[in-house]
Amino acid sequence: MPDSATELLDPPADEIIDEVTSIETDEIIAADTLVEEISIDGMCGVY
């Protein structure tokens, strides 16, 4: 897993491409990455 999701958003374009490439090689078809369950209560900003 990347160290930080935010690293994917901020850096310049060529670094982003490198980051995506490294994800593809490191965790190609890891278990359950295609489905993620979220608690209906697991989002900040609702009662």
Added chain:
Amino acid sequence: MSTKTLDFDLDSAWRLHPQVSVRPERFGALLYHFGTRRLSFLKSRALLTVVSSLDSQPSARAACAGAGIGPAELPAYARALATLAASQMICRKTAS
């Protein structure tokens, strides 16, 4: 490593649970089960195609093939389908 691949019966006929609503997203889809109140995210459009086509295909394997899923990727999709079955998002089609 999960053994769900072995548990998921790709050769059976499956369908989306009738209480599940599907909302396509840019990166996949949101599934909400009105009965269990659970939310699942499909993180690829290909998986959305598989899930959406289950009902009209004779088997999950056929649905995957129809969505262009090759043999290398099939285990991951089988695991994904197993996860969805475990949370009742998809269910077996009963014999009619």
Added chain:
Amino acid sequence: MTTAAAPLVAEFRFGLDAPICLTWELTYACNLSCVHCLSSSGRRDPRELTTAECKRVIDELERMQVFYVNIGGGEPTVRPDFWELVDYATAHHVGVKFSTNGVKITPEVASRLAGSDYIDVQISLDGATAEVNDAVRGRGSFATAVRAMQNLAAAGFAGFKLSVVMTRHNVGQLNEFKAIADRFGAQLRITRLRPSGRGADVWTELHPTPAQQRELYDWLVAHGENVLTGDSFFHLAGYGQELPGLNMCGAGRVVCLIDPVGDVYACPFAIHDAFLAGNVRSAAGFAGVWRDSELFADLRRPQSGGACTSCSAFDACQGGCMAAKFFTGLPLDGPDPECVRGFGEAALATADATAAPRPSGDHSHRTAPVPISIGPRPADSGAAASAGLIERSMPDRACDQSPLAGFTPR
């Protein structure tokens, strides 16, 4: 052809075409005057959405496939059309959880709720004893909540929510809250006190101390597997282990607030013009506001960590809660006032408290002083409160229309 999938949170930060769920405050009217009310509720606003307008909002939510709304207020059940609207929502593929102080949860109502699959109930309680609870929520409110929970349990409604706002005076009661929830077959939910609404007035003396915040975190890690949090403690991820949840601010990205007059805010803790995205009465309706408002577009752009970027905890805590920073007068690109590293405390010490933004609008009751006791307590909360009165400012006009006109108390 590879199926590399980014973490969900990375996608959510850009926002979605529709919220995943949202909070809808149906009315500012309330039979209570909780000292920390995030919406400063009490009196109905004359401009509140009509029944027909509410149904149009529900129609939009259905079209947008918003599957689930959290209905609150004020006290939503005092609206005469409350049941009509809940039934309309569930008939239109919008599931409902409503948040209530329990005032109207009679055995008959509980029975009706237990028979519906698409309605969930959340009872608010802020003390495991009447003493602690009523100091914040008013005399008799503990009894009202307990009665509601008894009625729900007796009607066979399993799994309703018991929702607690964590304060300096109830952190020591976490085990008792869990026991109360277990007793009634409910699921415990604990959430963060924000300096929002009337909360701005009492935050300094009510918010957990740093030591209590750590105690709360440790308790969640040890005992929280079935305890909901609304992801409201993601700022505590700076301690190390992330708590369950998305661990991100959902405001304007996956959630938002619709208020009783149709104003759309980034979240219910940010009722202020700075976070006002638009109004559902505008031509493009709620969908137009969600998709096209400038405020939400801003929130969906990558956020700068600002002063926090160099901190090793930033990746976990994301700089904390926007609303908490805003209403304590801290800059949004700096630490959360309850930053686990103490940077927020340090920032507050030098900030000008009088310059902190005030909540927009105040629908608080304007009757005589609300008898609330808030005072210094010994470290083990639950002991007797020392006396103190919080006086509301006296009314500047002769009378107000009662928000409870037509309501017969039971």
